[in-house]
Amino acid sequence: MAGDSTGPQTPNAPGADGATAGTAAGAPPPKYPKGVILGKDGKPCRACNSFASFTTQSKSALKAAAPAPAKDCPPDVEVLGRSTWTLLHSIAATYPPTPTPKEQSDIKSFMRLFSKLYPCWVCAEDFQAYMQKREVKAGSRDEFGNWLCEAHNEVNRKLGKPTFDCRKWEERWRTGWKDGSCD
Numbered sequence: 001m002a003g004d005s006t007g008p009q010t011p012n013a014p015g016a017d018g019a020t021a022g023t024a025a026g027a028p029p030p031k032y033p034k035g036v037i038l039g040k041d042g043k044p045c046r047a048c049n050s051f052a053s054f055t056t057q058s059k060s061a062l063k064a065a066a067p068a069p070a071k072d073c074p075p076d077v078e079v080l081g082r083s084t085w086t087l088l089h090s091i092a093a094t095y096p097p098t099p100t101p102k103e104q105s106d107i108k109s110f111m112r113l114f115s116k117l118y119p120c121w122v123c124a125e126d127f128q129a130y131m132q133k134r135e136v137k138a139g140s141r142d143e144f145g146n147w148l149c150e151a152h153n154e155v156n157r158k159l160g161k162p163t164f165d166c167r168k169w170e171e172r173w174r175t176g177w178k179d180g181s182c183d
């Protein structure tokens with residue numbers, strides 16, 4: 001569980017008007033591999049694709065190791081996602097057990113803005129749609145932690161990853177595992 005990874009996943013393709021290489025009718029031949037998600041500048045969106053899908057490194061170089069951007073390169077969709085979930089669940093872990101009305105409205109504002117500003121635009125659109133269906137719950141740490149865990153599980157399902165047992169979110173993100181392996 002802790003630190004597990006299922007390897008590269010390509011984000012869901014955007015809708016009919018979305019920008020993926022090679023999809024526009026009558027457009028000039030794509031410069032990028034088919035399926036690569038483009039940003040607003042018409043270039044591959046690093047934060048929206050797995051590194052393996054847009055790198056110019058040779059196939060043999062990629063086979064030699066699990067493809068991942070070097071530590072000092074801009075993040076791909078997975079590096080960004082992993083870091084972001086770490087931040088979000090850590091915010092939940094330090095959210096007050098009994099928040100004031102202001103703290104509750106702050107976390108809701110933060111999540112609303114976060115979902116608009118998330119650099120993987122396809123991920124952001126889906127997450128905004130999820131938040132419209134399932135409003136942020138922030139009445140307590142437990143409530144917000146569980147809401148976030150369910151939201152993360154929704155993304156896991158979309159990507160075909162195993163879901164996480166939300167009864168254990170605090171062990172994973174706040175207290176450490178009961179077996180003492182984090183102590």
Ligand SMILES: Cc1cc2nc3c(=O)[nH]c(=O)nc-3n(C[C@H](O)[C@H](O)[C@H](O)COP(=O)(O)OP(=O)(O)OC[C@H]3O[C@@H](n4cnc5c(N)ncnc54)[C@H](O)[C@@H]3O)c2cc1C
Nearest residue numbers: 001003004005006010011078081082084123149152153164
């Ligand atoms: C808001 C958001 C939307 C995203 N949308 C997309 C998308 O559309 N397409 C795409 O390709 N990628 C998307 N990502 C990235 C994706 O969710 C993963 O972060 C990425 O694929 C790397 O996955 P990973 O297997 O390393 O583990 P991650 O999913 O990054 O999880 C990190 C760690 O969190 C723990 N964990 C897993 N599930 C839960 C849970 N439910 N609750 C608590 N802890 C958990 C596990 O210990 C895991 O190792 C999104 C990320 C975010 C933050």
